[in-house]
Amino acid sequence: MLEAKKLTKKFGGLTALDALDLKVETGEVVCLLGANGAGKTTTINLFLGFLEPSSGAAYVNGVSVQQAPLDSKKHLAYIPEQVALYPQLSGIENLDYFLRLTGIRKSRAQLASILKEAGLDEKAARRRASSYSKGMRQKVGIAIALAKDAKALLLDEPLSGLDPSAANALSHSLRALRDEGRAILMATHDVFRAKEIGTRIGIMKAGKLIDAFDASTLDAGEIERIYLAHMHDGADNREKAGAAA
Incomplete structure (x- = not known):
């Protein structure tokens, strides 16, 4: 590969x-x-x-x-040392945004499910990324890889x-x-x-x-x-x- x-x-x-x-x-x-x-x-x-x-x-x-x-x-999916997210957007909104850049569109329920699979619970997924720890940011990175099927x-x-x-x-x-x-x-x-x-x-x-x-x-x-x-x-x-x- x-x-x-x-x-x-x-x-x-x-x-x-x-x-x-x-x-x-x-x-x-x-x-x-x-x-x-x-x-x-x-x-x-x-x-x-x-x-x-x-x-x-x-x-x-x-x-x-x-x-x-x-x-x-x-x-490919890339997860750097510091996953850069838009701080004013929630985890779900960040995932939606980055997927749309690749031409992928999913419902909010699907996005929440993917984030949960990556280890980010629904409550955290709806919070602004400005409140996220490094580990939570990386979970969004993992979710992008999953949703993209990299x-x-x-x-x-x-x-x-x-x-x-x-x-x-x-x-x-x-x-x-x-x-x-x-x-x-x-x-x-x-x-x-x-x-x-x-x-x-x-x-x-x-x-x-x-x-x-x-x-x-x-x-x-x-x-x-x-x-x-x-x-x-x-x-x-x-x-x-x-x-x-």
Whole structure:
């Protein structure tokens, strides 16, 4: 559903993303771990078509993002770290507005039902978004993805700043979307939630995907030790870190 082929982005003399090869299949969650500047957000922005690749290509459901940006977006939903909503509108009105931009029209009852499925109860859905917490805003983002029937989701640090309850709720929603067969690519700093949600985990550093593995093969502590070994030593020390675990 999502594929990068030698995807590269340079800003002058800086290589923000270096020949990335990556696939995210349906029913799969790939979590990208890495420090700020590792290339995670650049990867997501290239899939969204917000940036033009220096070389290589990004594909969404086989559609080239560069050659057919509008067609590729039909299959996508994007949930950033801070979901931007119109504060004077309610959750229902925000959902209605964003869906109308894509040509989708639904009744208020349908909109409320979708928001409830995303974890936002009817009472909260009728309140102005100015009163929403970050977790509530993200539930509206999930609702947009559900209503749009997006086959692929891109999430950039969605867990940052969430309290444990909100993080658990978001994790539950993402696992449900995964089980429905959606493809999810998520950039995160949260090793433990990556283990909980992800089917595969990739570690990025200086624009390169330097390690990748099946999340089920390691526990969260082992993943953290592998990640820290890469960050501290700058070399492929996965075997060393695994032995230490």
